Amino acid sequence: MPHGQADSTHALAPHALVPHALVTVREAVLALMRELGMTTVFGNPGSTELPFLDRWPEDFRYVLGLQESCVVGMADGFARASGRAAFCNLHSAVGVGHAAGNIFTAYRNQAPLVITVGQQARSLLPGNPFLGATEAANFPRPYVKWSIEPARAEDVPGAIAHAHRIAMQRPWGPTLVSIPMDDWSVPTRPVAARRVSVDVAPDPALLDMMAEALGRAARPVLVVGPEVDQEGAGPALLALAERLGAPVLASPFASRMAFPEDHPLFAGFLPAAPGAVAQGLAGHDLVAVIGAPVFTFHVAGECGLFHDGTPVFQLTSDIEAAAAAGTGTAILGSMRLALPALLSRLGAASRAVPPPRERPPAPPPAAPLPAEYLFAALRRSMPQDAIVVEEAPSHRPALQRHLPITRWGGFYTMASGGLGYSLPAAVGVAMAQPGTRVVAVIGDGSMMYSIQAIWTAVQHRLPLTIVVVNNAGYGAMRSFSRVLGVEGAPGIELPGLDFVSLAAGMGCPGRRVEEAGGLEAALAEAFAEDGPRLVDVAVDHAVPHLYQKAK
Structure with a gap:
């Protein structure tokens, strides 16, 4: 599978358990993980995780990290590079606390993670026990898409299936399930993985409007972010840029490649400052933001683009990014569906291709080393x-x-x-x-x-x-x-x-x-x-x- 590209449905393997037979929660979870392709587990174990790790199956790979933030970072990298949800196992409240920084980063990265967290035994929870997590599901919010501590042990497999579906729904992101340590041995029924669509089609009428505006523009520019590479939609973006003959800028703080940086149409990187963004986009009569917010800033200031009447169109699968746009028309949709649909609405461009940007000369050696x-x-x-x-x-x-x-x-x-x-x-x-x-x-x-x-x-x-x-x-x-x-x-x-x-x-x-x-x-x-x-x-x-x- 190409880097960062996921199937539009979850591939299902044959279920190893009889659907109506009672099994333990642990057996049901392991069978579900096999179906979902989550047989690599990133973890740092503690006592509350040992019942899950008991007699570890040979077809699973356990990747030990020496600190919980490392565990989440490794799972994040694995998920983003594979295009599949990664399974991450942390230790109780303290483990989540150690990992909180990289959980936040995974949320911003749109990394699909299913994080399970050990919890003290249910019988001890009313007494505020050692290693007990108070409001375990609330602790990582708002930087997980969904979190739960199931009310019953029998509901743990279903909660993990639910967490996986939400993690893989665009925009991707981490989810969390807190599991009391005595839940793993409780009898329950197996849960089969569901086949769930992960893509959203854009509004055809708004695509028509965007295509018409692009056709009229004399000097359009594309500002591209990480959603394109995440969805494996790079070739479609390349075809769109070449059809338009438009320069391409990388969005501020893009966490993946936005466009091949040796391509003649690549025009550089937008900085995360409002004034510099306005300066970088000056002279263009239409801005198309693709797979990115409008815009991510790091310093305060005024972006004149939001007030000068320049048309701004945004294609994104992230509803929060669409809602936060400072100006223009936002079109919600998956890149792998939206970009080909937009391209099909465009005729051949007659505008002159912009000159390629200047390449800096190779720097000479010096002391200290630049x-x-x-x-x-x-x-x-x-x-x-x-x-x-x-x-x-x-x-x-x-x-x-x-x-x-x-x-x-x-x-x-x-x-x-x-x-x-x-x-x-x-x-x-x-x-x-x-x-x-x-x-x-x-x-x-x-x-x-x-x-x-x-x-x-x-x-x-x-x-x-x-x-x-x-x-x-x-x-x-x-x-x-x-x-x-x-x-x-x-x-x-x-x-x-x-x-x-x-x-x-x-x-x-x-x-x-x-x-x-x-x-x-x-x-x-x-x-x-x-x-x-x-x-x-x-x-x-x-x-x-x-x-x-x-x-």
Whole structure:
């Protein structure tokens, strides 16, 4: 199955249990998970999960993460790269608390997860017991699509089936089921997986209106977000852009590739600042936002586009994104249905194709090493089919200039801004795409949020190259201080971190690079390694401006 693409229905395998025979809750859940294709379980176990893990079946794979945030990040990466819901098993209230940051990120990423959480025995719950979770279903809200602690043990299999259906309904997202530990042995009846449509067709009349407006426009522009790659609709988008002869911009904070970045129609990245967005879209007489919000901002300001009368059309499967649009016409629909339907309504464009954007020259080596030089070297060194998972927010402009992503399913990052996601996500992506090299590009500050994920990569001998972009501090905070005019803020510098030693302590070899002369050899060595390997690259402390005009 292509990266990020899911079937429109849930494939059903033969049911292993007799429909009307009584079985235990555990037997019913395992049979349901087999039908749904959720036989890889990401977890960090505690006492309340042991009855579920008892006599673990041989046809299931248990992926151990050493901290619950890593567990959710790995499951998120696996789900997004496979296009299927991932199963995640956490420990009681404290485990959900540890995982909360990456649950929030999974919600923003639209990652389909079924999260089960252990709960104390039902007989103890009235007495506020040790490990008891008060209002367990409410704890992760509003950052799960649906959550429940079933009223009866017999309802647990049905609740998990329900959670799966909601997780896989667009927009995808995490769901959660809290399960008391003594529920697993209670007799119940099997629950069969249902075949459920996951796509929504767009309104034909509104598509007609959008096609007519695009046909009249002299200088339209497409602003594209992660829903296109998520749905495997990249070829349809490419055909639409080429039919229109319109430039394509990546939406602010797009968490996947929006458009092949070496294509002549690709015009760059919109920053997350209202004024810069308005500047980047100036001169266009129609804006078509496809698979993205209108727009995701990070700094305050006024976006003139919302008031100057420029027509704005939005195609999205996310009702919240549609409702939040600042202006224009929003059309709800799945990308894989909406884009071909829109294309079929368009005639051949007669407008001139815009000139391709200027390519920056290869940066020269220098001391200290510029991040731009690192990314250019990485582009030359990594395999063509490698998948990049990024969490180096202060260096993202440099990465976008010198490490273009050209293949659908070739890039993942977090939509939330929360650190500690991308290293475990890279582990999950590597497990979902066996045999494909995954390159985790991680800032030094980000590494310390979820460094435990290295251990899981080592245990599974994953083809994972970890590149630490080490500027000895929280570079994004340096940059944002510049945006806000803040000086002398504490807590930004990070001296004394030895990532090679930290990785070695978990069985991952590594190498420190401080000069341009050793970079190419270190990267070549890392890509030749069968299992995970770390390259810690010291880069300069230059403070980039994150919210300039699209480039």
